[in-house]
Amino acid sequence: MEYLINKYKEYWEKLKExxxxxxxxICFALEDYIxxxxxxxxxxxxxxxxxxxxxxxxxxxxxxKIENFKLLSSIIKKIFPEIKDNxxxxxxxxxxxxxxxxxxxxxxxxxxxxxVNFPV
Numbered sequence: 001m002e003y004l005i006n007k008y009k010e011y012w013e014k015l016k017e018x019x020x021x022x023x024x025x026i027c028f029a030l031e032d033y034i035x036x037x038x039x040x041x042x043x044x045x046x047x048x049x050x051x052x053x054x055x056x057x058x059x060x061x062x063x064x065k066i067e068n069f070k071l072l073s074s075i076i077k078k079i080f081p082e083i084k085d086n087x088x089x090x091x092x093x094x095x096x097x098x099x100x101x102x103x104x105x106x107x108x109x110x111x112x113x114x115x116v117n118f119p120v
Contacts, residue, residue: 016041019048022083026052026076029108033101034072034091035059042088052076052089066092072101079105 023039030037036059042049052072054060069092077084079102093101 015048019050019086023050023052025108025112026050026105029104030072030101033097033104034063034093037091047086049086049088050083052087052091054091063092064090066094068095069093070095070098075101076105078102079109 019041023041027037027039034054036054036056037052038055039050039052042051054063071089072091072093073087073089075093075098076087076089080087
């Protein structure tokens with residue numbers, strides 16, 4: 001049993017490591033379109049949640065004023081359906097920027113698909 005518990009702990013730590021890498025890559029891909037974007041890794045009911053948000057309070061307030069928008073979380077979930085249950089965000093994306101953000105995330109997905117060890 002000790003072996004299984006240790007393996008579980010190793011798995012959990014590896015999951016955190018890869019989740020951090022995914023979060024950093026998504027932020028890097030979107031920073032030109034969403035100034036101040038960052039993320040935190042939240043543990044909730046034995047699950048890791050990537051929570052994307054805008055760190056700077058002034059930028060966050062400006063973002064919340066946007067009308068005619070789509071939530072970033074819904075865009076990320078469409079591009080990365082494998083982790084859709086692990087994504088959270090209240091960042092608003094202007095309708096005219098949705099296409100650019102989708103393209104950036106698709107490029108990210110396509111580029112990093114060929115890597116086993118992510119250079120992050």
